[in-house]
Amino acid sequence: MSRQSHPTSSFSFVALGVVTLLGVLATSASAADAEVTYLDDLKPLLSEHCTTCHRPAGLNLGGMVAPMPFTTYAEARPWARAMARMVESGDMPPWHASAEHRGQFRNERSLTDAEVETFVEWAKSGAARGDGDDSPIILASTSHDGWSIGEPDLVIVMPEPFLVGDDVEDLYVDIEVPVPEELANSDRWIQALEFKAGSSAVHHMIAYSLAPGGSKIDPGAMMGGIAPGTDADRFPEGYARLWEKGSSILFELHYHKEPGQGSAVEDQSMMAIKFADTPVRHRVMNDNISRYDFQIPPGAASHEVSAAYTFEKDVELISLSPHMHLRGSSAKYMATYPDGRSEMLLYVPRYDFNWQTSYFYDEPKRLPAGTRVEVVMEYDNSADNPANPDPSIAVTYGEPTTDEMMNGFLNFTNAAPDDFEMEGPLTDIDWTAFSSSGAP
Ligand code: HEC
Numbered sequence: 001m002s003r004q005s006h007p008t009s010s011f012s013f014v015a016l017g018v019v020t021l022l023g024v025l026a027t028s029a030s031a032a033d034a035e036v037t038y039l040d041d042l043k044p045l046l047s048e049h050c051t052t053c054h055r056p057a058g059l060n061l062g063g064m065v066a067p068m069p070f071t072t073y074a075e076a077r078p079w080a081r082a083m084a085r086m087v088e089s090g091d092m093p094p095w096h097a098s099a100e101h102r103g104q105f106r107n108e109r110s111l112t113d114a115e116v117e118t119f120v121e122w123a124k125s126g127a128a129r130g131d132g133d134d135s136p137i138i139l140a141s142t143s144h145d146g147w148s149i150g151e152p153d154l155v156i157v158m159p160e161p162f163l164v165g166d167d168v169e170d171l172y173v174d175i176e177v178p179v180p181e182e183l184a185n186s187d188r189w190i191q192a193l194e195f196k197a198g199s200s201a202v203h204h205m206i207a208y209s210l211a212p213g214g215s216k217i218d219p220g221a222m223m224g225g226i227a228p229g230t231d232a233d234r235f236p237e238g239y240a241r242l243w244e245k246g247s248s249i250l251f252e253l254h255y256h257k258e259p260g261q262g263s264a265v266e267d268q269s270m271m272a273i274k275f276a277d278t279p280v281r282h283r284v285m286n287d288n289i290s291r292y293d294f295q296i297p298p299g300a301a302s303h304e305v306s307a308a309y310t311f312e313k314d315v316e317l318i319s320l321s322p323h324m325h326l327r328g329s330s331a332k333y334m335a336t337y338p339d340g341r342s343e344m345l346l347y348v349p350r351y352d353f354n355w356q357t358s359y360f361y362d363e364p365k366r367l368p369a370g371t372r373v374e375v376v377m378e379y380d381n382s383a384d385n386p387a388n389p390d391p392s393i394a395v396t397y398g399e400p401t402t403d404e405m406m407n408g409f410l411n412f413t414n415a416a417p418d419d420f421e422m423e424g425p426l427t428d429i430d431w432t433a434f435s436s437s438g439a440p
Pocket of ligand 1 (some may be wrong): 035044046049050051052053055066068072079082083086087094109
Protein backbone atom coordinates (compact mmCIF):
# COMPACT_ATOMS: atom_id res chain seq x y z
CA MET A 1 0.00 0.00 0.00
CA SER A 2 1.27 3.35 -0.96
CA ARG A 3 -0.48 6.17 0.84
CA GLN A 4 1.96 8.63 -0.61
CA SER A 5 0.43 8.12 -4.04
CA HIS A 6 -3.14 8.25 -2.78
CA PRO A 7 -4.98 11.54 -3.17
CA THR A 8 -6.05 11.42 0.46
CA SER A 9 -2.51 10.96 1.72
CA SER A 10 -2.30 14.44 3.16
CA PHE A 11 -5.57 13.81 4.99
CA SER A 12 -4.19 10.58 6.40
CA PHE A 13 -1.12 12.41 7.51
CA VAL A 14 -3.24 14.95 9.30
CA ALA A 15 -5.32 12.14 10.78
CA LEU A 16 -2.17 10.48 11.98
CA GLY A 17 -1.16 13.80 13.49
CA VAL A 18 -4.49 14.00 15.30
CA VAL A 19 -4.02 10.51 16.63
CA THR A 20 -0.57 11.45 17.89
CA LEU A 21 -1.97 14.57 19.47
CA LEU A 22 -4.72 12.56 21.11
CA GLY A 23 -2.03 10.24 22.35
CA VAL A 24 -0.24 13.18 23.95
CA LEU A 25 -3.48 14.42 25.44
CA ALA A 26 -4.20 10.95 26.78
CA THR A 27 -0.76 10.81 28.38
CA SER A 28 -1.14 14.23 29.94
CA ALA A 29 -4.64 13.28 31.03
CA SER A 30 -3.27 10.33 32.95
CA ALA A 31 -0.48 12.57 34.27
CA ALA A 32 -3.30 14.88 35.32
CA ASP A 33 -4.40 12.25 37.82
CA ALA A 34 -1.03 12.75 39.47
CA GLU A 35 -1.17 16.47 38.74
CA VAL A 36 -0.07 18.74 41.50
CA THR A 37 -3.17 20.38 42.99
CA TYR A 38 -3.83 22.79 45.78
CA LEU A 39 -6.01 20.44 47.79
CA ASP A 40 -3.80 17.34 47.47
CA ASP A 41 -0.34 18.81 47.54
CA LEU A 42 -0.10 22.51 48.32
CA LYS A 43 -2.53 22.80 51.20
CA PRO A 44 -0.54 20.48 53.51
CA LEU A 45 2.70 22.29 52.63
CA LEU A 46 1.21 25.73 53.21
CA SER A 47 -0.28 24.55 56.48
CA GLU A 48 3.02 23.17 57.72
CA HIS A 49 5.47 25.76 56.43
CA CYS A 50 3.71 29.02 55.58
CA THR A 51 0.51 29.83 57.46
CA THR A 52 2.30 30.51 60.75
CA CYS A 53 2.92 33.87 59.06
CA HIS A 54 0.71 33.93 55.96
CA ARG A 55 -2.55 34.27 57.85
CA PRO A 56 -5.27 36.88 58.18
CA ALA A 57 -4.22 40.01 60.03
CA GLY A 58 -5.13 40.32 63.69
CA LEU A 59 -3.31 37.20 64.81
CA ASN A 60 0.09 38.75 64.90
CA LEU A 61 2.68 36.34 66.22
CA GLY A 62 5.66 38.37 67.27
CA GLY A 63 5.27 40.74 64.37
CA MET A 64 5.73 37.96 61.85
CA VAL A 65 2.45 38.20 60.01
CA ALA A 66 2.99 38.45 56.27
CA PRO A 67 1.04 40.89 54.15
CA MET A 68 -0.92 38.14 52.36
CA PRO A 69 -2.76 35.13 53.84
CA PHE A 70 -2.55 31.69 52.17
CA THR A 71 -5.34 29.88 53.99
CA THR A 72 -7.66 29.02 51.07
CA TYR A 73 -7.32 28.19 47.36
CA ALA A 74 -8.69 31.63 46.45
CA GLU A 75 -6.02 33.30 48.60
CA ALA A 76 -3.14 31.11 47.44
CA ARG A 77 -3.91 30.87 43.70
CA PRO A 78 -2.83 34.42 42.69
CA TRP A 79 0.51 33.90 44.43
CA ALA A 80 1.39 30.58 42.76
CA ARG A 81 4.23 31.95 40.62
CA ALA A 82 5.58 34.25 43.33
CA MET A 83 5.56 31.27 45.73
CA ALA A 84 7.53 29.14 43.27
CA ARG A 85 10.05 31.95 42.82
CA MET A 86 10.41 32.59 46.54
CA VAL A 87 10.84 28.94 47.55
CA GLU A 88 13.28 28.26 44.69
CA SER A 89 15.45 31.21 45.68
CA GLY A 90 15.31 30.16 49.33
CA ASP A 91 13.82 33.52 50.39
CA MET A 92 10.72 31.75 51.72
CA PRO A 93 10.25 30.34 54.22
CA PRO A 94 12.64 32.83 55.83
CA TRP A 95 15.54 30.99 57.46
CA HIS A 96 19.08 32.23 57.37
CA ALA A 97 21.29 29.59 58.95
CA SER A 98 23.61 27.90 56.48
CA ALA A 99 22.63 24.46 55.11
CA GLU A 100 25.28 22.74 57.27
CA HIS A 101 22.97 23.31 60.26
CA ARG A 102 20.05 21.32 58.84
CA GLY A 103 18.32 19.42 61.61
CA GLN A 104 20.10 21.21 64.48
CA PHE A 105 17.57 23.89 65.37
CA ARG A 106 14.02 23.15 66.40
CA ASN A 107 12.56 26.28 64.83
CA GLU A 108 14.20 25.60 61.48
CA ARG A 109 12.10 26.74 58.56
CA SER A 110 13.10 24.89 55.47
CA LEU A 111 11.71 22.81 52.62
CA THR A 112 13.07 19.61 51.11
CA ASP A 113 14.02 19.67 47.42
CA ALA A 114 10.89 17.62 46.68
CA GLU A 115 8.71 20.18 48.46
CA VAL A 116 10.27 23.03 46.49
CA GLU A 117 9.60 21.02 43.32
CA THR A 118 5.92 20.65 44.30
CA PHE A 119 5.53 24.45 44.52
CA VAL A 120 7.28 24.86 41.16
CA GLU A 121 5.21 22.15 39.45
CA TRP A 122 1.98 23.58 40.82
CA ALA A 123 2.75 27.03 39.41
CA LYS A 124 3.95 25.61 36.06
CA SER A 125 0.94 23.35 35.56
CA GLY A 126 -1.58 26.14 36.07
CA ALA A 127 -2.14 26.03 39.84
CA ALA A 128 -5.12 23.66 39.79
CA ARG A 129 -7.50 23.46 42.71
CA GLY A 130 -8.15 19.71 42.80
CA ASP A 131 -11.34 18.02 43.94
CA GLY A 132 -12.84 18.26 47.36
CA ASP A 133 -13.72 20.61 50.12
CA ASP A 134 -11.65 23.79 50.36
CA SER A 135 -12.17 24.54 54.00
CA PRO A 136 -9.63 27.12 55.21
CA ILE A 137 -6.40 25.84 56.72
CA ILE A 138 -6.78 25.55 60.48
CA LEU A 139 -4.33 27.90 62.16
CA ALA A 140 -2.57 26.35 65.13
CA SER A 141 -2.89 29.30 67.46
CA THR A 142 -6.37 30.63 66.74
CA SER A 143 -7.70 28.76 69.73
CA HIS A 144 -5.33 30.69 72.00
CA ASP A 145 -6.26 34.19 70.95
CA GLY A 146 -3.25 34.46 68.70
CA TRP A 147 -0.67 33.13 71.18
CA SER A 148 1.52 30.38 69.76
CA ILE A 149 2.65 29.19 73.21
CA GLY A 150 -0.86 27.96 73.93
CA GLU A 151 -3.23 29.31 76.58
CA PRO A 152 -1.08 31.73 78.64
CA ASP A 153 -1.12 31.57 82.45
CA LEU A 154 -0.62 35.31 82.63
CA VAL A 155 -0.84 38.21 80.19
CA ILE A 156 0.90 41.42 81.21
CA VAL A 157 -0.30 44.51 79.38
CA MET A 158 1.13 48.04 79.39
CA PRO A 159 -0.80 49.89 82.10
CA GLU A 160 -2.18 52.45 79.67
CA PRO A 161 -1.98 53.20 75.95
CA PHE A 162 1.13 55.11 74.94
CA LEU A 163 0.67 57.81 72.32
CA VAL A 164 3.28 57.65 69.58
CA GLY A 165 2.88 61.19 68.22
CA ASP A 166 2.71 62.50 64.66
CA ASP A 167 6.29 63.78 64.73
CA VAL A 168 7.85 60.50 65.92
CA GLU A 169 10.16 58.62 63.60
CA ASP A 170 12.27 56.76 66.19
CA LEU A 171 11.52 56.81 69.88
CA TYR A 172 12.88 54.67 72.72
CA VAL A 173 10.83 54.49 75.89
CA ASP A 174 11.10 52.48 79.10
CA ILE A 175 7.74 51.76 80.65
CA GLU A 176 7.37 50.40 84.16
CA VAL A 177 4.70 47.78 84.34
CA PRO A 178 2.95 46.94 87.61
CA VAL A 179 3.88 43.46 88.86
CA PRO A 180 0.83 41.20 88.83
CA GLU A 181 -0.10 39.27 91.94
CA GLU A 182 1.01 35.95 90.39
CA LEU A 183 4.60 37.23 90.39
CA ALA A 184 4.60 39.56 93.38
CA ASN A 185 4.89 37.05 96.20
CA SER A 186 7.00 34.16 95.00
CA ASP A 187 9.78 33.01 92.71
CA ARG A 188 8.31 31.55 89.53
CA TRP A 189 9.72 29.47 86.68
CA ILE A 190 8.84 30.75 83.24
CA GLN A 191 8.59 28.02 80.61
CA ALA A 192 7.48 30.12 77.67
CA LEU A 193 7.20 33.78 76.86
CA GLU A 194 5.58 35.54 73.96
CA PHE A 195 5.12 39.16 73.00
CA LYS A 196 2.45 40.93 71.05
CA ALA A 197 2.95 44.38 69.62
CA GLY A 198 0.01 46.70 70.29
CA SER A 199 0.51 48.67 67.08
CA SER A 200 2.41 48.68 63.82
CA ALA A 201 4.74 51.35 65.26
CA VAL A 202 6.49 48.80 67.51
CA HIS A 203 9.84 48.05 65.97
CA HIS A 204 11.12 46.06 68.90
CA MET A 205 10.17 45.40 72.48
CA ILE A 206 12.18 43.86 75.31
CA ALA A 207 10.96 42.93 78.79
CA TYR A 208 13.31 43.02 81.78
CA SER A 209 12.87 41.67 85.27
CA LEU A 210 14.79 43.95 87.59
CA ALA A 211 15.85 42.78 91.04
CA PRO A 212 15.61 45.56 93.66
CA GLY A 213 18.29 48.10 92.74
CA GLY A 214 19.07 46.14 89.58
CA SER A 215 19.53 47.42 86.06
CA LYS A 216 18.81 46.34 82.50
CA ILE A 217 22.37 45.15 81.92
CA ASP A 218 22.43 42.71 84.85
CA PRO A 219 22.92 39.13 83.66
CA GLY A 220 19.56 37.45 83.50
CA ALA A 221 17.63 40.72 83.55
CA MET A 222 16.46 40.38 79.98
CA MET A 223 13.39 38.15 79.92
CA GLY A 224 12.88 38.19 76.19
CA GLY A 225 11.41 40.32 73.46
CA ILE A 226 10.28 40.73 69.92
CA ALA A 227 11.81 42.33 66.93
CA PRO A 228 10.63 41.75 63.37
CA GLY A 229 10.78 38.03 62.70
CA THR A 230 11.18 36.66 66.21
CA ASP A 231 8.89 33.98 67.49
CA ALA A 232 8.11 32.92 71.04
CA ASP A 233 10.70 31.74 73.58
CA ARG A 234 9.83 28.19 74.58
CA PHE A 235 12.30 26.28 76.70
CA PRO A 236 12.66 22.48 76.79
CA GLU A 237 11.06 20.58 79.65
CA GLY A 238 13.10 20.99 82.83
CA TYR A 239 14.56 24.29 81.65
CA ALA A 240 13.06 27.66 82.52
CA ARG A 241 13.77 31.28 83.20
CA LEU A 242 13.62 32.31 86.85
CA TRP A 243 11.38 35.16 87.92
CA GLU A 244 12.82 36.37 91.24
CA LYS A 245 10.34 37.47 93.85
CA GLY A 246 10.47 41.20 94.47
CA SER A 247 11.58 42.04 90.93
CA SER A 248 9.93 44.76 88.93
CA ILE A 249 9.04 44.66 85.23
CA LEU A 250 10.27 47.08 82.63
CA PHE A 251 9.18 47.12 78.99
CA GLU A 252 11.66 48.76 76.64
CA LEU A 253 9.98 49.84 73.44
CA HIS A 254 11.47 51.11 70.23
CA TYR A 255 8.80 52.82 68.16
CA HIS A 256 9.53 53.46 64.52
CA LYS A 257 7.23 54.85 61.82
CA GLU A 258 7.00 57.43 59.06
CA PRO A 259 6.42 60.77 60.80
CA GLY A 260 3.66 63.07 59.52
CA GLN A 261 0.23 64.55 60.10
CA GLY A 262 -2.19 61.80 61.12
CA SER A 263 0.53 59.17 61.61
CA ALA A 264 0.14 59.06 65.40
CA VAL A 265 -0.91 55.73 66.90
CA GLU A 266 -1.73 54.52 70.38
CA ASP A 267 0.17 51.51 71.55
CA GLN A 268 -0.56 49.06 74.33
CA SER A 269 1.78 46.10 73.84
CA MET A 270 1.75 42.95 75.94
CA MET A 271 3.60 39.86 77.02
CA ALA A 272 2.22 36.38 77.77
CA ILE A 273 3.75 33.90 80.19
CA LYS A 274 3.38 30.18 80.67
CA PHE A 275 4.74 28.87 83.96
CA ALA A 276 6.61 25.58 84.17
CA ASP A 277 4.34 22.76 85.29
CA THR A 278 7.13 20.17 85.52
CA PRO A 279 10.14 20.31 87.88
CA VAL A 280 12.84 22.71 86.70
CA ARG A 281 16.47 21.61 86.90
CA HIS A 282 18.10 24.25 84.74
CA ARG A 283 17.89 27.99 85.04
CA VAL A 284 18.05 29.59 81.59
CA MET A 285 20.13 32.74 81.46
CA ASN A 286 20.24 35.29 78.69
CA ASP A 287 23.51 37.02 78.01
CA ASN A 288 25.60 38.19 75.12
CA ILE A 289 29.10 38.21 73.67
CA SER A 290 29.33 41.70 72.28
CA ARG A 291 31.45 44.66 71.24
CA TYR A 292 30.66 48.32 71.65
CA ASP A 293 33.98 49.89 70.59
CA PHE A 294 34.10 49.20 66.87
CA GLN A 295 34.21 51.53 63.92
CA ILE A 296 33.26 50.44 60.40
CA PRO A 297 35.07 52.54 57.79
CA PRO A 298 33.06 54.31 55.07
CA GLY A 299 32.53 52.14 52.00
CA ALA A 300 34.02 48.99 53.59
CA ALA A 301 32.41 45.99 51.84
CA SER A 302 33.53 43.39 54.36
CA HIS A 303 34.48 44.58 57.81
CA GLU A 304 34.71 42.02 60.62
CA VAL A 305 34.25 42.62 64.33
CA SER A 306 34.70 39.84 66.84
CA ALA A 307 34.40 39.08 70.53
CA ALA A 308 35.00 35.95 72.55
CA TYR A 309 34.20 34.41 75.91
CA THR A 310 35.51 31.32 77.68
CA PHE A 311 33.00 29.48 79.84
CA GLU A 312 34.33 28.47 83.25
CA LYS A 313 31.71 25.81 83.92
CA ASP A 314 30.07 23.14 81.82
CA VAL A 315 27.14 24.86 80.15
CA GLU A 316 24.32 23.98 77.80
CA LEU A 317 23.37 26.34 75.03
CA ILE A 318 19.65 26.76 74.48
CA SER A 319 19.62 29.31 71.67
CA LEU A 320 21.75 31.77 69.73
CA SER A 321 20.57 35.15 68.37
CA PRO A 322 22.99 37.29 66.40
CA HIS A 323 22.04 40.96 66.31
CA MET A 324 23.28 43.65 63.95
CA HIS A 325 21.57 46.48 62.11
CA LEU A 326 21.26 47.44 58.44
CA ARG A 327 24.91 46.90 57.51
CA GLY A 328 25.13 43.42 59.02
CA SER A 329 25.99 40.87 56.34
CA SER A 330 27.07 37.63 58.04
CA ALA A 331 27.40 36.18 61.54
CA LYS A 332 29.31 33.29 63.08
CA TYR A 333 29.46 31.65 66.50
CA MET A 334 32.47 29.34 66.70
CA ALA A 335 33.40 27.06 69.60
CA THR A 336 36.93 25.97 70.43
CA TYR A 337 36.88 23.10 72.91
CA PRO A 338 39.48 22.52 75.64
CA ASP A 339 40.92 19.63 73.57
CA GLY A 340 41.58 22.02 70.69
CA ARG A 341 38.79 20.83 68.43
CA SER A 342 36.65 23.55 66.95
CA GLU A 343 33.10 23.63 65.68
CA MET A 344 30.97 26.14 63.83
CA LEU A 345 27.98 26.50 66.16
CA LEU A 346 26.10 28.86 63.86
CA TYR A 347 26.86 30.40 60.50
CA VAL A 348 24.43 32.89 59.01
CA PRO A 349 25.87 33.61 55.57
CA ARG A 350 23.28 36.22 54.52
CA TYR A 351 22.26 38.09 57.63
CA ASP A 352 19.02 40.01 57.16
CA PHE A 353 18.12 42.73 59.64
CA ASN A 354 14.43 42.19 58.87
CA TRP A 355 14.57 38.74 60.40
CA GLN A 356 15.77 38.74 64.03
CA THR A 357 15.85 34.99 64.40
CA SER A 358 16.72 33.10 67.56
CA TYR A 359 18.21 29.74 66.65
CA PHE A 360 16.85 27.27 69.23
CA TYR A 361 18.75 24.02 69.64
CA ASP A 362 16.67 20.91 69.20
CA GLU A 363 18.56 19.40 72.15
CA PRO A 364 20.47 21.76 74.47
CA LYS A 365 24.07 21.87 73.23
CA ARG A 366 26.67 20.97 75.86
CA LEU A 367 29.93 22.92 76.04
CA PRO A 368 32.55 21.62 78.51
CA ALA A 369 34.22 24.04 80.92
CA GLY A 370 37.01 25.89 79.15
CA THR A 371 35.17 26.14 75.83
CA ARG A 372 35.82 29.42 74.12
CA VAL A 373 33.03 30.86 72.00
CA GLU A 374 34.03 33.43 69.46
CA VAL A 375 31.43 35.56 67.72
CA VAL A 376 32.42 37.13 64.41
CA MET A 377 30.15 39.57 62.66
CA GLU A 378 30.67 41.03 59.23
CA TYR A 379 29.38 44.36 57.94
CA ASP A 380 28.89 45.75 54.45
CA ASN A 381 29.11 49.54 54.54
CA SER A 382 29.48 49.81 50.77
CA ALA A 383 27.06 51.32 48.29
CA ASP A 384 26.39 47.78 47.00
CA ASN A 385 24.44 46.99 50.17
CA PRO A 386 20.88 48.03 49.24
CA ALA A 387 19.93 48.37 52.92
CA ASN A 388 22.80 50.78 53.66
CA PRO A 389 21.39 54.18 54.63
CA ASP A 390 24.73 55.98 54.04
CA PRO A 391 27.92 54.36 52.73
CA SER A 392 29.91 57.59 53.05
CA ILE A 393 30.19 57.61 56.84
CA ALA A 394 32.12 55.65 59.45
CA VAL A 395 29.67 53.70 61.58
CA THR A 396 29.91 53.03 65.30
CA TYR A 397 27.79 51.41 68.01
CA GLY A 398 24.40 53.03 68.63
CA GLU A 399 20.72 52.28 69.23
CA PRO A 400 19.16 53.77 66.07
CA THR A 401 19.05 51.32 63.16
CA THR A 402 21.27 53.72 61.19
CA ASP A 403 24.04 53.05 63.75
CA GLU A 404 25.31 49.53 64.32
CA MET A 405 25.28 46.82 66.96
CA MET A 406 27.37 43.71 67.53
CA ASN A 407 25.55 41.42 69.94
CA GLY A 408 25.97 37.69 70.06
CA PHE A 409 22.97 36.95 72.27
CA LEU A 410 22.68 33.51 73.78
CA ASN A 411 20.40 31.63 76.13
CA PHE A 412 22.35 29.11 78.17
CA THR A 413 22.27 27.24 81.44
CA ASN A 414 24.78 25.70 83.80
CA ALA A 415 24.94 22.03 82.88
CA ALA A 416 25.01 20.79 86.47
CA PRO A 417 21.35 20.50 87.43
CA ASP A 418 20.18 22.64 90.29
CA ASP A 419 23.25 24.85 90.00
CA PHE A 420 21.32 28.06 89.80
CA GLU A 421 24.27 30.35 90.40
CA MET A 422 24.66 33.00 87.75
CA GLU A 423 27.72 32.69 85.60
CA GLY A 424 28.01 36.47 85.71
CA PRO A 425 28.31 38.86 82.82
CA LEU A 426 30.20 37.49 79.84
CA THR A 427 32.98 40.02 80.11
CA ASP A 428 36.32 38.26 79.77
CA ILE A 429 36.57 39.45 76.22
CA ASP A 430 39.97 39.08 74.67
CA TRP A 431 39.96 42.49 73.07
CA THR A 432 43.23 42.27 71.17
CA ALA A 433 43.52 38.87 69.57
CA PHE A 434 40.20 38.79 67.81
CA SER A 435 39.65 42.37 66.89
CA SER A 436 39.77 43.73 63.40
CA SER A 437 38.51 47.09 64.48
CA GLY A 438 41.55 48.24 66.42
CA ALA A 439 40.04 47.87 69.89
CA PRO A 440 42.07 48.96 72.93
C1 HEC B 1 8.18 33.49 59.50
C2 HEC B 1 7.15 34.05 58.70
C3 HEC B 1 6.95 33.57 57.27
C4 HEC B 1 6.89 32.26 56.83
C5 HEC B 1 6.99 30.99 57.65
C6 HEC B 1 6.66 32.35 55.41
N1 HEC B 1 6.59 33.64 55.01
FE1 HEC B 1 6.36 34.31 53.09
N2 HEC B 1 6.47 36.24 53.75
C7 HEC B 1 6.62 36.64 55.06
C8 HEC B 1 6.65 38.08 55.14
C9 HEC B 1 6.76 38.91 56.42
C10 HEC B 1 6.53 38.54 53.82
C11 HEC B 1 6.52 39.98 53.33
C12 HEC B 1 7.84 40.64 53.44
C13 HEC B 1 8.89 39.97 52.65
O1 HEC B 1 8.70 39.79 51.43
O2 HEC B 1 9.94 39.63 53.22
C14 HEC B 1 6.42 37.36 52.97
C15 HEC B 1 6.27 37.40 51.59
C16 HEC B 1 6.02 36.29 50.80
C17 HEC B 1 5.69 36.34 49.40
C18 HEC B 1 5.54 37.59 48.58
C19 HEC B 1 6.80 37.96 47.89
C20 HEC B 1 6.55 39.06 46.92
O3 HEC B 1 6.82 38.83 45.75
O4 HEC B 1 6.06 40.11 47.34
C21 HEC B 1 5.51 35.06 48.97
C22 HEC B 1 5.11 34.60 47.59
C23 HEC B 1 5.73 34.21 50.12
N3 HEC B 1 6.04 34.99 51.20
C24 HEC B 1 5.62 32.83 50.09
C25 HEC B 1 5.82 32.02 51.20
C26 HEC B 1 5.69 30.58 51.17
C27 HEC B 1 5.31 29.77 49.94
C28 HEC B 1 5.94 30.14 52.42
C29 HEC B 1 5.97 28.72 52.93
C30 HEC B 1 6.72 27.78 52.15
C31 HEC B 1 6.23 31.30 53.24
N4 HEC B 1 6.14 32.41 52.46
C32 HEC B 1 6.53 31.23 54.59
C33 HEC B 1 6.70 35.80 56.16
C34 HEC B 1 6.75 34.42 56.12
